[in-house]
Amino acid sequence: MIPGQPVDTGSRRPGFGTYRKEGKAYSTTLGLRISKGNYVDILPLSGKYVPFSGDDVIGTVTDMTSSNWLMDINSPYPGVLHASESPWRVEFGATAKYLELGDNVTARILSVDDSKHVQLTMRDQSLRKLRGGHVVSIPYAKVPRVIGKSGSMIDMLKRYSGCKMLVGKNGKIWLDGEVENIVALAKAIRMIDEGAHTHGLTDRVRDYLEKTFPAANE
Amino acid sequence: MSYGDLMSMDLPEGLKLIDEEGKRLDGRRADELRPIKIEAGVLRRADGSAYVEMGKNKILAAVYGPRECHPRHLQDPTRAIVQCHYNMLSFSVDDRKRPGPDRRSVEISKIVGEALEYSIFLEQFPRTSIDVYIAVLQANAGTRCAGLTAASVAVADAGIPMRDLIPACAAGKVADTVVLDLNKEEDNFGDADVPLAYIPRTGEILLLQMDGHLTQAEFDRAIELAKGGCTTIYGLQQDALRRRYAFAGGDAQESEQEAGGNEA
Numbered sequence: 001m002i003p004g005q006p007v008d009t010g011s012r013r014p015g016f017g018t019y020r021k022e023g024k025a026y027s028t029t030l031g032l033r034i035s036k037g038n039y040v041d042i043l044p045l046s047g048k049y050v051p052f053s054g055d056d057v058i059g060t061v062t063d064m065t066s067s068n069w070l071m072d073i074n075s076p077y078p079g080v081l082h083a084s085e086s087p088w089r090v091e092f093g094a095t096a097k098y099l100e101l102g103d104n105v106t107a108r109i110l111s112v113d114d115s116k117h118v119q120l121t122m123r124d125q126s127l128r129k130l131r132g133g134h135v136v137s138i139p140y141a142k143v144p145r146v147i148g149k150s151g152s153m154i155d156m157l158k159r160y161s162g163c164k165m166l167v168g169k170n171g172k173i174w175l176d177g178e179v180e181n182i183v184a185l186a187k188a189i190r191m192i193d194e195g196a197h198t199h200g201l202t203d204r205v206r207d208y209l210e211k212t213f214p215a216a217n218e
Numbered sequence: 219m220s221y222g223d224l225m226s227m228d229l230p231e232g233l234k235l236i237d238e239e240g241k242r243l244d245g246r247r248a249d250e251l252r253p254i255k256i257e258a259g260v261l262r263r264a265d266g267s268a269y270v271e272m273g274k275n276k277i278l279a280a281v282y283g284p285r286e287c288h289p290r291h292l293q294d295p296t297r298a299i300v301q302c303h304y305n306m307l308s309f310s311v312d313d314r315k316r317p318g319p320d321r322r323s324v325e326i327s328k329i330v331g332e333a334l335e336y337s338i339f340l341e342q343f344p345r346t347s348i349d350v351y352i353a354v355l356q357a358n359a360g361t362r363c364a365g366l367t368a369a370s371v372a373v374a375d376a377g378i379p380m381r382d383l384i385p386a387c388a389a390g391k392v393a394d395t396v397v398l399d400l401n402k403e404e405d406n407f408g409d410a411d412v413p414l415a416y417i418p419r420t421g422e423i424l425l426l427q428m429d430g431h432l433t434q435a436e437f438d439r440a441i442e443l444a445k446g447g448c449t450t451i452y453g454l455q456q457d458a459l460r461r462r463y464a465f466a467g468g469d470a471q472e473s474e475q476e477a478g479g480n481e482a
Binding site for chain 1: 295342377378417
């Protein structure tokens, strides 16, 4: 779909990525039409991540104050992680003891207000500081492609490369393992990014992985 | 080109802008556009980009954002702002264009930016800025229209939600005839130039200027011609965006199926 193109919704209601005018629905974004439940949504092919409460994201520390860290979450808005929302007992002014500039963490979006001020939290068992490894970014719209149907793509990537891999909703991906494997895996992710909208993507990625990691071939 | 330059140059003796058969200098009829080529997604580093050739015009547009707004005092807590920069490169015209912003480019940046503002859903991205850069690589009259045509494709390519694409083209009066899409000679030696941005689906006019004099009837005819031109360009803009995502064996329509059950 192309911005301004009429969306044929049938009996469903126009959903995400559409707008209504004079009773008709039109697309707002360059994307693909998908029908889900009662709604017809436009799945964008590109665009910036807009934080949504409850999303699990990967953030990189860009700035800190006595009681806050500012995180780059691959969106136009920085995420604020307050010391009280971290998994540690942080003394006032001792933020740098726990997370330094450039450190990566997994965090959850706690709240987003009307003017898009973003609060993050790390107060959950699954959320932690990411030690070592490497973070790559892809457009958030392509995250479902990296994960694949019920996790098929991400399972394949992990199995062949032997790397640990975490994908944030915001399009940041953390990779950890042997350096050569990380580099090869990052290439595979770039492939998915470039071919996200095409057919036979999984097969092409498998071919590439088989060539690159012959040892992992069961 | 300034007014002074225009006056110092004359149309060569005996050269007619429109000949007896109604053909123009470049062989077009009065209601014909110059050949147009539009390509989307030509720059890797930009969030969205487009390249437009309209006759001898060559224009590149790049869009960044929505991103954090700098300078900070310009940011609006309720909506995004559009910062448009129209720039003619020094080699884009016959005699070297002095680089940097001038009165003309500031004006064009403003009107093109305002046309885009109308189309983009700004309220979805409070406190941010959408930066649009239009680089004129080669100019041959009608660059503001070609620039807006390119910019709106680039905005769509960046995945920014918008009401519609914005096509634009000019009409004007040359040798007592109202013609579509003036080229440089016609612009310099003609009587009037009317650039227009128009959304065919809704009939909305987002940009309208007039340089020179027209009667009411001529003006109406010029608008009618320019609207027709915009409708053609609109189709080319859509094609450019479709082509962007229809390569390597799968077109966008087919992969719709795949997208259905793929949510993780």
